[in-house]
Amino acid sequence: MTPSKKASHPLSGTQLTGAEMVVRILAEEGTDVVFGYSGGAILPTYDAIFRFNHDNKRADGTDQMPLIVPANEQAAGFMAAGYARASGKVGVCMVTSGPGATNTVTPVRDCMADSIPIVVICGQVPTAAIGTDGFQEAPISSIMGPCAKHVFLVTDPAMLEATMRTAFEIARTGRPGPVVVDIPKDVQNAALTFAGEGRLPIPGYRARLRETERRVLSDDDCARFEALLAQSRRPLIYAGGGVIHGDAAGSLRAFADAYGIPVTTTLMGIGCVDTTAPLCLNMLGMHGTAYANYATDDCDFLIAVGARFDDRVAGVPAKFAPRAKAIAHFDIDASEINKVKQVHWHHLGQMDRALDRLREYLDQRGFTPDYQEWHAHIAALKATHPLAYDRNSAAIQPYAVIEAINRITRGEAVVATGVGQHQMWAAQYFDFKHPRQWLTSGSMGTMGFGLPAAIGAQFAQPQKVVIDIDGDASIRMNLGELETVTTYNLPVKVVVLNNFGDGMVKQWQRLFFDSRYAGSDKSLHQKDFIKAAEADGYKFAVRVDNKDDLDRVIAEFIAFPGPAFLEVIIDTDAGVYPMVGPGMSYAQMITGDWIPARDSTVVAEKVDKADLF
Numbered sequence: 001m002t003p004s005k006k007a008s009h010p011l012s013g014t015q016l017t018g019a020e021m022v023v024r025i026l027a028e029e030g031t032d033v034v035f036g037y038s039g040g041a042i043l044p045t046y047d048a049i050f051r052f053n054h055d056n057k058r059a060d061g062t063d064q065m066p067l068i069v070p071a072n073e074q075a076a077g078f079m080a081a082g083y084a085r086a087s088g089k090v091g092v093c094m095v096t097s098g099p100g101a102t103n104t105v106t107p108v109r110d111c112m113a114d115s116i117p118i119v120v121i122c123g124q125v126p127t128a129a130i131g132t133d134g135f136q137e138a139p140i141s142s143i144m145g146p147c148a149k150h151v152f153l154v155t156d157p158a159m160l161e162a163t164m165r166t167a168f169e170i171a172r173t174g175r176p177g178p179v180v181v182d183i184p185k186d187v188q189n190a191a192l193t194f195a196g197e198g199r200l201p202i203p204g205y206r207a208r209l210r211e212t213e214r215r216v217l218s219d220d221d222c223a224r225f226e227a228l229l230a231q232s233r234r235p236l237i238y239a240g241g242g243v244i245h246g247d248a249a250g251s252l253r254a255f256a257d258a259y260g261i262p263v264t265t266t267l268m269g270i271g272c273v274d275t276t277a278p279l280c281l282n283m284l285g286m287h288g289t290a291y292a293n294y295a296t297d298d299c300d301f302l303i304a305v306g307a308r309f310d311d312r313v314a315g316v317p318a319k320f321a322p323r324a325k326a327i328a329h330f331d332i333d334a335s336e337i338n339k340v341k342q343v344h345w346h347h348l349g350q351m352d353r354a355l356d357r358l359r360e361y362l363d364q365r366g367f368t369p370d371y372q373e374w375h376a377h378i379a380a381l382k383a384t385h386p387l388a389y390d391r392n393s394a395a396i397q398p399y400a401v402i403e404a405i406n407r408i409t410r411g412e413a414v415v416a417t418g419v420g421q422h423q424m425w426a427a428q429y430f431d432f433k434h435p436r437q438w439l440t441s442g443s444m445g446t447m448g449f450g451l452p453a454a455i456g457a458q459f460a461q462p463q464k465v466v467i468d469i470d471g472d473a474s475i476r477m478n479l480g481e482l483e484t485v486t487t488y489n490l491p492v493k494v495v496v497l498n499n500f501g502d503g504m505v506k507q508w509q510r511l512f513f514d515s516r517y518a519g520s521d522k523s524l525h526q527k528d529f530i531k532a533a534e535a536d537g538y539k540f541a542v543r544v545d546n547k548d549d550l551d552r553v554i555a556e557f558i559a560f561p562g563p564a565f566l567e568v569i570i571d572t573d574a575g576v577y578p579m580v581g582p583g584m585s586y587a588q589m590i591t592g593d594w595i596p597a598r599d600s601t602v603v604a605e606k607v608d609k610a611d612l613f
Contacts, residue, residue: 009194016192018044018160023052041123042094053066070484073093076104077106078478086436086460090117094121097140098137102140108180114444116176119180120180154183157192161195170202174205174209213349215348216357237252237264238263238266239264249271255358265280266307267312267427281295283428285580287577289385290589314341329346331346395574402426413465415466416440420447451475454468466493471496471503472501482494482532482533485536491563578591
């Protein structure tokens, strides 16, 4: 173990059980809420949390480390993820062995895919019983190993303290991710001496972190970037979730604003720039705005920041940004460089420092580009190809629901979503003025994510309006968490856009499977969401099926001071457009009936002859 350089801990030498040690370290790591479900193998640590909270109250008399109990361990993992996404801190989930731990596999993989820092603490059968197929035993280190950033199985009680500290270190540093700590019951009960310091020796990992920390842009690096930018007439920043995870949103905004460079974001990058800003193009990709996708086709210098060219953005890599004469890439993970697209310039390191250094260098050089024609082109794309839908339809359009909520929240709400059409409509039609307001399952696309993530976010941002935008199919996955909202009297606002089925699956089936709705039509299901919400204690539980009532009810819904549930019966034929189908380029984008498409042949000819201008 590597000793820290801090002064001796005031509790150094104190005798604690392993369980008490775990709770003490949680407190020292800044954990102010734990999400989890109890069981035999984790009982010692749950008891330690109970006693810790009894002895350590906040000024208002509440528990210092409240334990939030969901209906299911999967939801506990998503609550920890929602907390981490909304706060930037490490979320903590604590579950028992066997099924308790295996129920967290999906949130662990979800966090790994989206680079979200959580620590999952699992109880395990006693050390001597491991491998005997004991009651509620599961090989968690083997199961979680491929899903997590790292997994620890603590069989030596003397290593528990250092392991716990190291778990938080690994979760939050570098490219963040989930860390699982599997703790046998006898280790939790062991009598130990608290050191107050020490971490495990992970020299290779720390060496890579130090190398990343030391990397700064040299004058030569900056000069090469300047040369590429100076040659460009149509630069475009393509920003991803790494900007938010790296707390680089402020630096990105300053860089983009300094030189007037338009910005488009991935699904995970939403909020890293103010979506109401004139040069924000919103989301690009499979269901990105038409103007963002067309601008990506038209740009001549693509600047990727914390983005990874995933298949929902660059479905056909060879045709992604086809007119870009150069691509630059800022990232913290070396494995992402040249993984999908070959780039002409890259920087591995902290993005905020790199962007600030580059801006300082360009300012000293007097770099003052003129992108007026590009700005005019962007404005024309926005004016010609805006998001649009049938506003005269008698049926309630889902887009109108989002717009009505957005008019009240004005880009300041924290929005969590399930996965499906409602997720994309929320991404398209909500405004987000700040990072960490948009919480969604990106890479894994996990249905049932929205409601528990919103619960976690409400603990992270108690003063914010937190809204779960969900679908009737997605919310069913973790419907039991409606009761969790009312149990803890959380003012989470839950919206169910009900189109009686798996809307996104049905859209694909309409487009690519001759409208054969295999397993996706739920119009015969008997779920009464309003009765379910009322049974779980919601005082505001309202269904809207009349378009004329929408604005009034939404205003009442948002204004309601406690937990509120709103079901909106929407047009069952409403689709998510634009849509870039599998194997299609942006030039082949399907824009639907209400968003004008452009003639890609004419544009290509225009580009070939006049370089767009």
